[in-house]
Amino acid sequence: MTVLELDRVTKxxxxxxxxxxxxxxxxxxxxxxxxxxxxxxLGLVGESGSGKSTIARIATGLLRPTAGSVVTLGQRVDGRPxxxxxxxxxxxxxxxxxxYASLNPRHRLGETLSLxxxxxxxxDRDARRAEIIRLLERVGLTPAAAFIDKLPHQLSxxxxxxxxxxxxxxxxxxxLIADEPVxxxxxxxxxxxxxxxxxVQREIGSSVLLISHDLGLVxxxxxxxVVIHRGRIVETGATEAVFSAPSHAVTRQLLxxxxxxxxxxxxxxxxxx
Amino acid sequence: MSADGTVLAVEGLRVExxxxxxxxxxxxxxxxxxAAxxxVGIVGESGSGKSSAAFAIxxxxxxxxxxxxxxxxxxxxxxxxxxxxxxxRMRGVRLSMVYQDPFTFLNPVLRVGDQVAEVLTAHGxxxxxEARARTEELFEQLGLTPxxQFARKYPHQLSxxxxxxxxxxxxxxxxxxxLIADEPTxxxxxTVQAQILTLLSRTVRRLGSSLLLISHDLSVIxxxxxxxxxxxxGLFVESGRTERIFRAPRHPYTQALLRAxxxxxxxxxxxxxxxxxxxxxxxxxxxxxxxxxCAYRFERCAEAPPLLSVAEGGRAACxxxxxx
Numbered sequence: 001m002t003v004l005e006l007d008r009v010t011k012x013x014x015x016x017x018x019x020x021x022x023x024x025x026x027x028x029x030x031x032x033x034x035x036x037x038x039x040x041x042l043g044l045v046g047e048s049g050s051g052k053s054t055i056a057r058i059a060t061g062l063l064r065p066t067a068g069s070v071v072t073l074g075q076r077v078d079g080r081p082x083x084x085x086x087x088x089x090x091x092x093x094x095x096x097x098x099x100y101a102s103l104n105p106r107h108r109l110g111e112t113l114s115l116x117x118x119x120x121x122x123x124d125r126d127a128r129r130a131e132i133i134r135l136l137e138r139v140g141l142t143p144a145a146a147f148i149d150k151l152p153h154q155l156s157x158x159x160x161x162x163x164x165x166x167x168x169x170x171x172x173x174x175x176l177i178a179d180e181p182v183x184x185x186x187x188x189x190x191x192x193x194x195x196x197x198x199x200v201q202r203e204i205g206s207s208v209l210l211i212s213h214d215l216g217l218v219x220x221x222x223x224x225x226v227v228i229h230r231g232r233i234v235e236t237g238a239t240e241a242v243f244s245a246p247s248h249a250v251t252r253q254l255l256x257x258x259x260x261x262x263x264x265x266x267x268x269x270x271x272x273x
Numbered sequence: 274m275s276a277d278g279t280v281l282a283v284e285g286l287r288v289e290x291x292x293x294x295x296x297x298x299x300x301x302x303x304x305x306x307x308a309a310x311x312x313v314g315i316v317g318e319s320g321s322g323k324s325s326a327a328f329a330i331x332x333x334x335x336x337x338x339x340x341x342x343x344x345x346x347x348x349x350x351x352x353x354x355x356x357x358x359x360x361x362r363m364r365g366v367r368l369s370m371v372y373q374d375p376f377t378f379l380n381p382v383l384r385v386g387d388q389v390a391e392v393l394t395a396h397g398x399x400x401x402x403e404a405r406a407r408t409e410e411l412f413e414q415l416g417l418t419p420x421x422q423f424a425r426k427y428p429h430q431l432s433x434x435x436x437x438x439x440x441x442x443x444x445x446x447x448x449x450x451x452l453i454a455d456e457p458t459x460x461x462x463x464t465v466q467a468q469i470l471t472l473l474s475r476t477v478r479r480l481g482s483s484l485l486l487i488s489h490d491l492s493v494i495x496x497x498x499x500x501x502x503x504x505x506x507g508l509f510v511e512s513g514r515t516e517r518i519f520r521a522p523r524h525p526y527t528q529a530l531l532r533a534x535x536x537x538x539x540x541x542x543x544x545x546x547x548x549x550x551x552x553x554x555x556x557x558x559x560x561x562x563x564x565x566x567c568a569y570r571f572e573r574c575a576e577a578p579p580l581l582s583v584a585e586g587g588r589a590a591c592x593x594x595x596x597x
Contacts, residue, residue: 047462156550157319186318186489187534191546198544213463216536220544257467259492267474267496 002071003175003207004036004059009068009078011054011231028054030231031068038174041201041208043222043239045215045254051231052211056177059209060092061085073174090120093168093206095197097180099160103152109136109163110148116170135166139196158189162196169200176206183214194221215258219243227251279346280450280483281307281330286343288325288334297554299325301507302343307451312477312484314498314515316491318530320551322507327455327487331370332360348450365392369444371437371473373456378440379428385439386412386424392446411442415472434465441473448480455487470497491534495519503527506551506562509580513587523589526563561591569593 011029029051036042044052057063058070061077070078075088096102103112113132117123123131136144139162152160161181168176181197182190198221201208212218218225218239225242227235227250235248246252255261288300300322307313317323328334330345332352345352347368352360372378380388389411390404399407409420415438417423428436437457444452457473458466474497477484486497494501494515501518503511503526511524522528532545539545549566552558558565564574573592580588581595 047464158550187491187530188318188547189550191533191544194544195546214536215463220536220538253464257464259466259470259490259496262467262470262496264496267471268478269475 001038002035003038003040003073004034004209005069005071006032006034006055006059007069008033009055009058009065009070011051011058011063012066027231029058029065032228032231032233033068034226034233034236036207036209038207039205040224041210041222043218043225044209044211044228045213045218045225046228047213047254050228052228053179054231055228056179056209056211060094060177061088086119090116090171091174093171093173093176095161095164095168095176095178095181098184099157099164100152102164103160105152108149108151109141112163113167113170116167120171131170135170138169138200139163139166140192141166156189157185158193161185161193165193165196165200169204169206172204173206175209176201176204177209177211179211180213181210182217183212215243215254216260227254278309279306280309280311280348281485282344282346283326283330284344284346286326286329286345287341288322288329288338289341290338292337292555295555298341298507298557299338299554300329301557303502303504303509305502305509305512307483307485309450310478310481310483311500312474312486312498314486314488314494314501315504316488316494316501316530317504318489318551320506320554321504323487323489323504324455326504327370327453327485330485331368331453332364333370362396365444365449366396366398366447367449368451368453369447369449370453370455371440371444371457373459379436381428384425384427385431386426389424389439389443389446392443398447407446408442411446415442415476416468417442432465433461434469437461437465437469438472441469441476445476445480445482449482451483451485452477453485453487456489457486458493459488459490466493473497491519491531503530506554506557508562508590509588510563510591511583511587511589512580513583514585517585517587521584523583523587523594524563524591525567525569525593527589529566 008031009029010027010031013026013028015024015026032055044055046052058065059072065078073088073091075084110132113135114128117128117131132148133144136147141147141159141162182193185193210218210221222239225239226233229250234250235242242251246255283303283305285302285304286300287298287302290297290299303326315323315326329340340353386408390408393399393404394401409424412420412423417435417438454473458469461469486494488494498515501515502509505526511527518527522531529547533547547566552562560575561578564570578590578592580590583589583594
């Protein structure tokens, strides 16, 4: 089964206002086609501005493409906003880079976590509270009763990202979208969050679309990888194959720029400036 | 530089942030030195105190942060006891700093060439014409070409990598004895990061400056620095030659940090982690600050370990290194 299918998706922006001499069109995405299978963990890699986050926003109906078709969990999402999108969002989960920006600073955790249920799955008060306690425990925020009334600013970065994961998995989504989920966290905390993400993914059986510039992370997490450059897919394949034998120059350059692969000798010597 | 070739010697440095319920000691007594032309790194996670140490040395701590103890000897002058006017004369000239976010550092309404040239003209170190010529020449060396046209640009017209090059130009135009770089490439894409690190390394080498690099990223430190200090909860826990620390780390925190940052899954196909969280810095433990998270903890860890000598001239603050 295919959870996500983009067919020649293009997203164009017109740049230049009234005061500019000329208006030009910028293609954020240029005829991008990709398909993602159920249960798969797919990595989207590319530099900032390459279009990787645009793909995620189009796939979830947050952004409408200029051309092309998008089918997410069996539903067309490239057309006009419809009521159907709301049902679809209940089947998707999101984890973003900055958990502080993605959590409402005035909402206590209980309120943040009750929202998915109130919008998508009506439960009575007690059942909802039981679900929230279960979620907090699942993501390791224990004792849950002590966390339920906390505000985001009372939590560490890692704890906030745990809340974001709890919210993302509340409705057991079929597709989980993680956009740079650990790039704002310290390495010792990042590992805990990544293990949690992998565990809940396995329990729920979600497919995961991982967007990251961190090639080491993509290599460890993803079955398959898609490399994007200037709005186009330049390479795609099984993760190990792409990492061990990249075929496109852009992929090679990304891999060669990893600090782990740069040689100190080349860095410090004047040759080849 | 002093007679023995030491550019910077820090002794017993403490940095505090007074607050309502007691003081937070961000840096709790650290000693280190940087030799002429040497590239030294301080690596640590957020809250370890590494940036507070860097800002204290650069004289850029923002209130209420203050140096509460210690000495910072730079080219034989103690920066801690120096008056503000003297320090101002030194800043950006003999000792300069590059920060993580170049956009907030640059003045948006001034041409970048004028901002760099001002470092030289501000203290009468060069005439306006000479400063302009040297700025354009430096821009060329940093790949900001053609230098003359580039100097006329404004910060908003530049990419992130170009902005960071301008900030580097500003930091090195006066040929400083020491360049402090605090997470200089964290906000940049990996390919741009590689270019900036290369540029930074070659530039300090050409000028004969020393480099103090502050980073959370072990792979960047490994690439750039000859020696490294590992910082945890306000203290150095390990120091030594970079190559030795990566090959044979001695402190359990260094070992755990290296494993966690590798992104290589363990035998159970799990990402390696360090269990627990760093201690609350307002109430630090009296013993080893890493003990609560340490797999090798034993009775003696209730007492704070000093930095003990380990192999190859290194040091580690761990009782496992004490002679038995």
